[in-house]
Amino acid sequence: MSADAKAETITINVDGVDREVPKGANLIDAIEQLGEEIPHYCYHPKLSVVGNCRMCLVELGMPMRDRATGEPVLDDDGVQKIGWMPKPGIACSTTVAPGMHIKTKSQVVKDCRNGVMEFLLLNHPLDCPICDQAGECRLQEFATDYGRGYSRYTEAKNVKPKRTRIGPRIMLDDERCILCSRCIRFSKEIANDDVLGFIDRGSYSTLTTYPGKQLENNYSLNTVDICPVGALTSTDFRFKMRVWFLKAVPSICTESSVGANTEVWSREGKIYRITPRRNDAVNDTWMTDSGRALYKQVEADNRLRAYQVDGKASSFDAAIAAAIAQMKQGKTAVVASARASLEEQFLLSQMVEATAAVRVDMVSHYGDGDHLLLSEDRTPNLRGALLTGLINDLPDARLDGLGKAIDAGEVDTLFVVHEDLAAAGLTDAQIAKVKVIYAGIEENSSSANAKVSFPLLTVFEKEGSFVNQNFRVQKFHNAIPAPRGVVYDLHLLETLRAHMVGESPTRPTVPAVWELMAQKITCLHGLDFRGLGDLGVGVDAGRFASLPFVESKNLKHDPEKRSKLGVEAGATA
Amino acid sequence: MAIKEHRLIFKNIDVEGYTNDIACYEKNGGYADLKKAIGMKPEEICSEVMDSGVRGRGGAGFPAGMKWKFLDRKSGKPIYLVCNADESEPGTFKDRQIIHKDPHQLIEGMMIAAYAIQAKLAFIYIRGEFFEGARILERAIEEAREKGYLGDDILGSGYSCDILIHRGAGAYICGEETGLIESLEGKRPYPRIKPPYFPAALGLYQCPTIVNNVETLCDVKHVVNMGGKAFSEIGTPGNTGTRIWCVSGHVQKPGYYEFPCAALTLGELIYDVCGGLLPGRSLKAVIPGGSSSKVLRADERFTGKLKDGSEFDWGIEDIPMDFDSLMAAGSMSGSGGVIVMDDTTDMVEALANINSFYAHESCGQCTPCREGVQWMKKVTGRMSRGEARMEDVELLRSIAGQIEGRTICAFGEAASWPVQSFLAKFNDEFVAKAKQQAERNAGSEAPQALETTLI
């Protein structure tokens, strides 16, 4: 939303009080922005409106005008009369209008909600004790808030399929389904994969997939998020943990340069699931299934867990000493990474200076985009590497230039962040010619050949920020503690830099690094880490705006608007 | 028969030797009105229809001319005409007669209407069970096309429009106009929310669309024939033209009878036209406008004020058969399905039957109707099996109240009005039955009202 649109408000009257709401807003959204709630099931701000649950019924009225003259109709006190609609209306299909009156607390409205709750529970199995949704279930919540607390229903309940695997990651319990059709609309309207529908009718209506079809697209788990009840559950999360034990920490998806906003749900240092976090400038309320699985890298078999010198486990200090000794002999080249955070890239650039590195290379990781929330650039922070000056141009897929330099004897030591040298095109002979210092999350050909290896942390174990496809700087936070004995990536980089120039290392914090960055990097002037907020800040792409980035059009990215972007984003920042 | 029928729409129906082919239709003056219409300006026809005051025969009784006026003509999108031939309202069987016995009358009426609203394409949505009707219409359309009454360049006028037939698959809700439109688009017939999806603005394929009942479209032909003013003189102001009353139930001669609006009373219809009740029986109740309309009790007094300010005080037999009078009596003329019940009728059984129908036909889209209607069916089902509880009557009343006015489409009212009116008018019968059954079952295993705690 641009600054102007936000400024334009109108006055509506909610339960007798005049309130300011954004012009043109949906009534449910408008009330939510006032910090109140109109209970609803089927409405979703990012899907079409069908109005089927009837939970959002409110009383609606407009100031009366004389039909013939158009003059306001006044009551005895000279106040314009309100023409209340004879029947309650659904808020979800109502757009706010100047002077609109609504009642959300009247007896009629209470009766409506009470009635809908009673009806929804008639055939509901009430298996809360074994239901994964318990604790974040709208049916539970609204039953408590608006239900009558007991059932008048003594008839037999409908029986429907309890466990249908409707896709590789999704289990459906039809008895719990309240037929809100959110999942159907999501599949059709957002995922462009129309596989869900209802069969049978009336109270026997049953959600299912079309014959021969499965809900298997890479967005299928969003249906689990938006399902207001426990009808759709994730087979990955099912029966693993009660949601009220979980702590949710805001984070950013590292799957691609989209930088979907996420929440990472953990308990006692173990992550149980990742869900999308709403950001209308980035991912709306969605994310990919594949992005949700990335927490598994925390406990992956190939995780690099210990500091190593010459293939043997060592202490942090010994590894630092070995690395410094190595880098002080001869010429060092650096292979930087677009998977590192902005702060890490910045400290790396300082280390590059300190080591007087002969060259800095980077490797691109491109794949097919899906024009939605998986972009062609499969790294979260290529733009960060540009802003911090680590690179000036887009990287290649292979390190051929570096290979030539090695062949020419221009490099003695390679400091590699994350990258797999063999996979990036260096030959065994080339790798053998140099001493490798590797810092990364995983074991790979680089660590296998390394003189010194430093384990790095996953995005879940640290904080920092990434710059996404639209030059939006977004922060992520510590969700779980780092593995025992492993220092923060920033600490490692600062220690190496300081030792190279003979200073004593500080323990850099992210806000502290930001103070430095904000001075050094023009487009970050005036910004600080806290100021990024939960939704991030767009920054001026400056001269990089015209680079031929690989991202094609997707949900929130339009290459054609790219050059304009710098200007707009700069304004927002 | 004491009172003579005035057959306008049914003029040729059941006439000896009248067949449903085009030759017979043309011999009887058919398609002359289309020719006349083509010579008029479309707006002229619209204003004739407006002047005629003809109200929709499908249920709601909305003036057709007004509906056409609401058409969004500025959008630049194609306009569609849809004939609602889903005729599924229990007690109604008039449209089928037109389709089977005089299909060209409908086609002529449709083509006039299509020309008047400048429709690009017209559809007949016919209920799935009318397979014979669909076959007849297909043939009739073929015949009409050969003669240039529909298709390209109709009668050399430069106006082109075709009619497509779409068969339903056996769901009552396909008669609700927005459900019908969804079905026509190939989807489940889930009625749309209004606003914003008023067919006249956002109908078929989100284009402006007029949906009219079979009989209404036939009326359009007669409006052109006699002129709007002459048509409006049939019946009474606001209740113009004829109505075909489909009488069923406990009368000697059930069937369809066409009369000008307000030309006779309900009593005259039952006793004079339909030959009265079976010997030895007395009248108990009448559902005057299809199963959705509210029931009238035989010994009720209907009092109040009419639109023109005059007061009325009617017994059931005095109620004039027209839109406004039946409305004033607290019910409606609906689709014209008059269901007569004599003193042998068990009102609990009758309501259980109606509830079963609505529970079976609810599309299931919106919560109150989907769950509430089935619940009502289960309760009345129990009552008819002898398993009622004392509190069931109040419960039924409360459920119906939780449905009415809170649903997406008027099915919610169609299903709750019968319950509300049966309970309002025959409360004692329901209470007595509940009491008797509850007492008999006391102490037995029959379900008792339990206040199960949920949370």
Ligand SMILES: Cc1cc2nc3c(=O)[nH]c(=O)nc-3n(C[C@H](O)[C@H](O)[C@H](O)COP(=O)(O)O)c2cc1C
């Ligand atoms: C549940 C329901 C069922 C309906 N079924 C029919 C029907 O079978 N035939 C019909 O003509 N109208 C039916 N209607 C009315 C239509 O929605 C619509 O009002 C009518 O077709 C308009 O035509 P008219 O103005 O010519 O009456 C039904 C309405 C509801 C709410």
Ligand code: SF4
């Ligand atoms: S969906 Fe909600 S109310 Fe239903 S069983 Fe699960 S937690 Fe309980």
Ligand code: SF4
């Ligand atoms: S499965 Fe969930 S989202 Fe889908 S219709 Fe049922 S309740 Fe709604």
Ligand code: SF4
């Ligand atoms: S009222 Fe009944 S028939 Fe109409 S949309 Fe709702 S569920 Fe369907």
Ligand code: FES
């Ligand atoms: S939110 Fe479901 S009807 Fe409005």
